[in-house]
Amino acid sequence: MALIETDQLEKKYEVGDSIVFALDKVSLQISSGEFVAVMGPSGSGKSTFMNVIGCLDEPTAGRYLLDGIDVSQMNRDALAEIRNEKIGFVFQGFNLLSRTTALENVEVPLLYSKHIPKDRKDKAREALKLLGLEGRQHHNPNQLSGGQQQRVAIARALVNNAPLLLADEPTGNLDTKTSIEIMELFVRLNEEKHITIVLVTHEPDISIFSKRIIRFLDGKIISDQENKP
Numbered sequence: 001m002a003l004i005e006t007d008q009l010e011k012k013y014e015v016g017d018s019i020v021f022a023l024d025k026v027s028l029q030i031s032s033g034e035f036v037a038v039m040g041p042s043g044s045g046k047s048t049f050m051n052v053i054g055c056l057d058e059p060t061a062g063r064y065l066l067d068g069i070d071v072s073q074m075n076r077d078a079l080a081e082i083r084n085e086k087i088g089f090v091f092q093g094f095n096l097l098s099r100t101t102a103l104e105n106v107e108v109p110l111l112y113s114k115h116i117p118k119d120r121k122d123k124a125r126e127a128l129k130l131l132g133l134e135g136r137q138h139h140n141p142n143q144l145s146g147g148q149q150q151r152v153a154i155a156r157a158l159v160n161n162a163p164l165l166l167a168d169e170p171t172g173n174l175d176t177k178t179s180i181e182i183m184e185l186f187v188r189l190n191e192e193k194h195i196t197i198v199l200v201t202h203e204p205d206i207s208i209f210s211k212r213i214i215r216f217l218d219g220k221i222i223s224d225q226e227n228k229p
């Protein structure tokens with residue numbers, strides 16, 4: 001069964017007297033364990049697609065099944081619960097809390113679950129160790145390099161053991177060397193931990209790390225090809 005399945009997915013906006021389709025009848029499947037790059041120019045629909053499959057936005061029409069669950073018509077509370085259980089997010093800007101330690105930042109998703117404080121800290125430490133940051137757990141973001149901050153953000157995305165990791169331009173604020181290190185980390189997480197990764201990027205040299213490349217234009221998929229990293 002596909003982890004992500006969309007059927008005739010649409011997202012449209014009214015702009016004056018016109019209707020603009022950010023997503024136009026998008027149908028696809030992404031299986032568990034895939035590493036997919038989503039590409040396209042600005043305004044192509046790739047970010048809207050990311051927001052919809054991340055349960056951050058609702059489609060205007062069509063169906064979206066996440067891990068077999070139809071989330072298309074769920075209310076906000078149900079979507080929030082699905083996000084916390086099924087999805088980890090990594091963003092270009094890291095989105096770390098500035099006055100809290102790396103450990104506390106990683107704990108944040110666990111605050112919305114039923115874990116007791118000790119379990120939260122143990123799971124956060126384990127996630128940081130997986131990312132090679134066990135010696136940085138008590139550092140605040142301003143004491144970490146850009147690459148280390150992004151690793152903290154990835155640890156936070158993984159701490160709930162969500163089956164899906166969504167990464168939106170995760171190397172956009174990083175230099176070339178650090179970008180490659182982060183992408184190699186994604187490859188390792190995908191291959192060793194079997195985490196499904198969907199990565200939005202406009203950079204061809206980033207997309208080549210993925211195993212499949214989907215290209216959007218004007219809200220439609222114009223190509224969907226296997227890639228050999």
